[in-house]
Amino acid sequence: xxxxxxxxxxxxxxxxxxxxxxxxxxxxxxxxxxxxxxxxxxxxxxxxxxxxxxxxxxxxxxxxxxxxxxxxxxxxxxxxxxxxxxxxxxxxxxxxxxxxxxxxxxxxxxxxxxxxxxxxxxxxxxxxxxxxxxxxxxxxxxxxxxxxxxxxxxxxxxxxxxxxxxxxxxxxxxxxxxxxxxxxxxxxxxxxxxxxxxxxxxxxxxxxxxxxxxxxxxxxxxxxxxxxxxxxxxxxxxxxxxxxxxxxxxxxxxxxxxxxxxxxxxxxxxxxxxxxxxxxxxxxxx
DNA sequence: CCTTGTGTTCTCCG
DNA sequence: CCGGAGAACACAAG
Numbered sequence: 001x002x003x004x005x006x007x008x009x010x011x012x013x014x015x016x017x018x019x020x021x022x023x024x025x026x027x028x029x030x031x032x033x034x035x036x037x038x039x040x041x042x043x044x045x046x047x048x049x050x051x052x053x054x055x056x057x058x059x060x061x062x063x064x065x066x067x068x069x070x071x072x073x074x075x076x077x078x079x080x081x082x083x084x085x086x087x088x089x090x091x092x093x094x095x096x097x098x099x100x101x102x103x104x105x106x107x108x109x110x111x112x113x114x115x116x117x118x119x120x121x122x123x124x125x126x127x128x129x130x131x132x133x134x135x136x137x138x139x140x141x142x143x144x145x146x147x148x149x150x151x152x153x154x155x156x157x158x159x160x161x162x163x164x165x166x167x168x169x170x171x172x173x174x175x176x177x178x179x180x181x182x183x184x185x186x187x188x189x190x191x192x193x194x195x196x197x198x199x200x201x202x203x204x205x206x207x208x209x210x211x212x213x214x215x216x217x218x219x220x221x222x223x224x225x226x227x228x229x230x231x232x233x234x235x236x237x238x239x240x241x242x243x244x245x246x247x248x249x250x251x252x253x254x255x256x257x258x259x260x261x262x263x264x265x266x267x268x269x270x271x272x273x274x275x276x277x278x279x280x281x282x283x284x285x286x
Numbered sequence: 287c288c289t290t291g292t293g294t295t296c297t298c299c300g
Numbered sequence: 301c302c303g304g305a306g307a308a309c310a311c312a313a314g
Contacts, residue, residue, distance in 0.1 A: 001290060058291075077290050077312085126312045128291070169306060177306095178292075186290060235289090274307070276290070 002075045004150065004183030005226035006237050006245060007058050010081055013240035015053045017083045018120065020065070022049050025113040033109055033124065035132040044069055044133055045112075057146050057182030061139070069133045072142070076128035080107075083240045086117030103242060125236065147180040150223040160216045164204050171207060171215065172200035173274040183223070186276050187232055187254045192218045194253045199285045200278050201271070225250065253279040 002010070026045050028034065034041050044067050054061040060081075062071035073081070084103045103121055104111070110122035110131070122129065134142065147163070148154045163180050164171070175181055175189040184192070193200045195218035198211050207215075231237060231245030234255060238244060252262050257270025261281040270279050 003291095074291085076292075125314075126290090128312065130292095167305085173306080176291085275309085277288090 001077055001185050001187060001234070002079065002231075002237055003058060003185035003188050004223055005188070005229075005247065006231035006239075007055055007060060007075065007183075008227055009230045009245065010240055011053050011055045011060060014081060014083065014120075015050075017085075017118070017240060018050050018053070018114070020049050020051060021118070022047060022115040023112050024115050025111075027111040027113070028109075029111075030109040030124075030127060033122070033127065033129050033131055035130050036134075041131075041133055045071070056143050057149060057178050058185070059142075059146075067133075069135055070139050072130075072132045072134055072139075073122075074130045075124075076126075076130065078107075078125040078236045079129035080121070080123040080236070080238050080242075081240060082121045082123060082238060082242050084119050084121070089117065089119065145179055146182040147178060149182045150184070150219050151227075155216075155220070157213060157216050160219075161209070161212050164207060164212050164215075167204040169204055170201050170273060171198060171204050172276070172278060174204050175215075175219075176274070176276070181219075184219070186278075187234065187251070188222055188226065190254045190279055191252060192222050194280060194285060195222060197285050199282070200273055200280050253281065255279070 023045055026042060031038055048067060049065045050062045051065045052063040054063065058074065060073040062073065064071060082103050105123065107123040107125050108121045109124050109127065112120040148159050164174060167174060172189050172193060175184045175192065190200065192215060196214040198207065198215055226232060226247045229246040229250065230239060232247040232251065233244035234248060253268055256268050257279045259268055261268055261284060264281065264283045266281060266283045268279050269282050270277065272278065
């Protein structure tokens, strides 16, 4: 599941690969993923190029050279953006370990072809992904809905405290709400709360100032580390080269329900919280 | 049946 | 009764 660290890793790599390359062809295998008028979409993308790639939360923002509109790409659960250079395409084989694991396959729903012979594959197994062209007004409207973002200047303790203080939902649901805090998904929510020593089912408004501070600090530490490790590949996520993220080695609780806590050796609890699988340690988290 | 990100819809409460 | 908050549902496929 691509969350902030995965999308940020992709953004940085894709910017290097794609910047100012002319898109000579666009192949759309599943029209449902395009949330704009299809004719307009094709017309706008073809012969255009990406002049910059930005990101808000888990949303990628592709700025176009020859249009006032902007391309938004959301990977949702299983979306991938895999870049393959002409050299790799000519070589053809994906047999050696350095070649992309996932390039063109039955899940390739969109294929961008560039003038230098390289290709960008939008692969999506569960097809929740979304691509949309928006004008400046709509872009601002969408961006404004996102909450404060870890690693951005507005992610200050005071702002975070204000969001957490008076809300009557559990702290995990708060962390997952993109309108309050942006970029955190199920993996990092569990990891952040483990590091902070706070149970995910604690009511937001009942947390002490020091607990709020610990969650705030842990958010920065975990997200930073995850970006440094190029994200988490639990099952589906791949980077722009088709490679896995390394943060899975550092997961303390996510996906470890029933296993022993790495800190205290007691068995980790697994519960359902706001409809999401949630793992925590009842000894280390209070 | 399970998995999850998000938009929509429903329900509750002051 | 209105509005907002929060929870529940829908979506999809392996």
